[in-house]
Amino acid sequence: MSAAVDYLLHLADNALVLGQRNAEWCGHGPILEEDIALSNVSLDLIGQARLLYQLVATLKGGDCTEDKLAYFRDTHEFRNYTLLELPHHGPLSGYAQSSLEYGTTIVRNFLYSALMALLWEALEKSANADLAAIAAKSLKEVRYHLRHSRDWLVRLGDGTDESHARVQASLDHLFAYTQEFWAHSPAEAAAIAAGIGVDVTTLRADWDAIVDAALSEATLQRPAVSGYVTEGKQGIHSEHLGFLLAEMQSLARAHPNGVW
Amino acid sequence: MYTQSFNVPDSPGAKTVALAPSSEDPALQAAFDARIDADGRIEPQDWMPEAYRKTLVRQISQHAHSEIVGMLPEGNWISRAPSLKRKAILIAKVQDEGGHGLYLYSAAETLGTSRDQMLDGLHSGRAKYSSIFNYPTLTWADVGVIGWLVDGAAIMNQVPLCRCSYGPYARAMVRVCKEESFHQRQGYEALLVMMTGTAEQKAMVQDAVNRWWWKCLAMFGPPDADSPNSAQGMRWGIKRVSNDELRQKFVDATVPQAKVLGVTLPDPDLKWNEERQHYDYGQIDWAEFWETVNGNGPCNKERLATRVKAHNEGQWVREAALAHAAKKKAREMKDAA
C-alpha cells in the first residue's frame, strides 16, 4: 500500500502544484483568450490532483481527505518534480520577485505535458484499476495541454526575434530540471515493482522525439544539460515550493476546524 | 455579469449627456424609431443613429471592462482557496468572467470599434467600469458574498438586457446569463457552509456582508431622478428596467435570503412596508459612489495598473503570434507557387 500511496502522491502533487501555478495567470494573461485557455489547463490539473488525492485518502483510511493531503502536509512531504514549483520567470532566489513571464509557462507546460502524454498512456495499464481509470481521463486532458503548449512554443520560437530569444532563455533555464524525470526515486521503483507504476526511462526516447520535433519546428536549440539533478519527488525542493505552499495553505491552516 | 447602471459618462465629472436631436436622414430615423417602438431588433448592418451606436459602444464596452476588471478581486483568492473543490469552482467562475468580457467585446466590435480601441479607453482611464470592483477582497468570505450579492445584483440588471434592442448585445447576454446561473448559487452555498462552521467563520461572513451590502445597492446606479441617460436608454430599448426598480427588486429578493443564511443586513432602516409591499431601505452614500466611479476609490489605481501591466507584458506574446502566422502564411504561399 505504501508504494501505491507514495507514487500516487507524486502524481497528485505534480498536478496540484502545476495547477496552482497555471491559475496564477487567471486575470493576467497576454490576451483574454489565453486567460481562459490557461484556466482550463489549471482546472484539468486540479481535477486530476483531486482524484488522485481521493484515491490516496481511500487507501490510507481513517480521517484522511483530499484537503488534508493538499493543505496539511509540509514542503518536505510534497513529492512533485521541482520543475513544476518554479515561478513563471527565470532563475531567481526564493524570495526575489518578478513579473509572470509567458515563455516560462509555455516551456514548462510543454516539457511536462510531453512526459505525461506518454506516462498517462502507459498508466492506463496500471495494476491499480483506479489509477488506470484516472490515467485514461487525464490522458485526454494532457493531450490537449501538449497541443496548446506545443503550438505556443512554435509560435514564440518562430515568431519575432524578441520572442525567440525569450523562449530560448526559458528553455535554457528549465531544461536541466527535466533530468529529474529519468532518475528513479525509491517510491517509483517500488511502484514499478508492484506493477502500479511505469518505468519512465522506457518513455525517454519517445519524449526526446516529441521534444526534438517541436524544438526544431520552433527553431529552438535543445540545451545540453548536466550537473545537479533536482530531487523534488523525494521531498527535497527548491526555495520556491515553501512560498507556494505558504500561500496556498494559509487560509486552511488558519482555520483548521473550518468547513468550506 | 457585471453591468451596473452602466451608462455612466466616460469622461470624469460630466454627469449628463444631452439627448442630441438627430440631424440625420429623417426617413431612416423614422424607420429606426418604428422598429424600436415595435420592440424589433437592430442588427449590425442596419442603419442606426450615431448617438445610439455611441451609447451602445460605451455601455457594452463598460460592461466588458467590468467583467475583466471584475476578475481581479475574486482572482485575489484563487491561490488561497481553502479547499480544492472551492479552488476549482473559483477558477471556473473567474474564467467565466473572462469569457463574458470576451463575448461583450465581440458584441461591441460589431459596432465598428475594435477591442484594442476599447482596451485603450480602459487603460488610459477614460472608460469606466463597475465601481464595485474598486473595493478590496479582504477575506475568503468576500468571495462568497460577491457571488451572492454582487452577482445577484448583476443578474437583476442583466436578465432584462437579454431583450435589449441591439441583437448582438442581447445574444451575448443570453449566453452570459445562462453561464451566470451558477455564480450566485455557488457564492450563497459557500456562505451557507461557512455559517455551519466555527465562530470565526461566521464572523467572517457577517463582516463581508457588512462591507459589501451598500456597495451592491449603489451598483444599480444613481436614483432614476438623477439618471438622465436612463430615459434615453429605455427609449432605445437598451435599458429595460429603471435603476430604482431593479434596486428594489434586489432588496426584496435578498432580505429573505439573508434570513436563511443567518446574517444581518447592515441597515437599521431596512423594514417591510405593508403599504408598498416592498422593503424600505436607508440612504445610499452617493458621494462615495461618485468618488469611486471617478477614480478615487480604495483600489481604482491598483485595478487599472494591474490590467495595464498584463496588457503591456503580453505585448511580445501577441506580436510573436502574429509574426508567426505571417511567416507560416508566406511559407504556404511559396510552397503553393
Added chain:
Amino acid sequence: MTTALKEWPLWEIFVRSKQGLEHKHCGSLHAADAAQALEMARDVYTRRQEGVSIWVVESKAITASNPDEKGELFDPAADKIYRHPTFYEIPEEVGHM
C-alpha cells in the same frame, strides 16, 4: 507595424452542439491564425460541453446581404403561398400526405 496591424484578426465561431445538428454561429474571438482560432474557440465556447465540432471563419471573409435591400431580396417570396403544403386542400380520407 502600425497599431492597427498589431491586433489579432477577428474570427467567427460556429459550433455543432451534437452529431446530426448543423453548425450554429455562437460568437467571435481574436486569434493570430485559423489553427489558433480553433483552439481558442474550444476553450472559450465549449467549456460546458456545448459542442462536438467547431468551424472558424475569419470575419472579414464573410459577405453579408445589405439590409437596405431587404425588400427586394426577401419580400417577393411572401406571396408565393402555393409553395407551402397548407395551400392545398386534400380530402380527409386520403390521410397524411
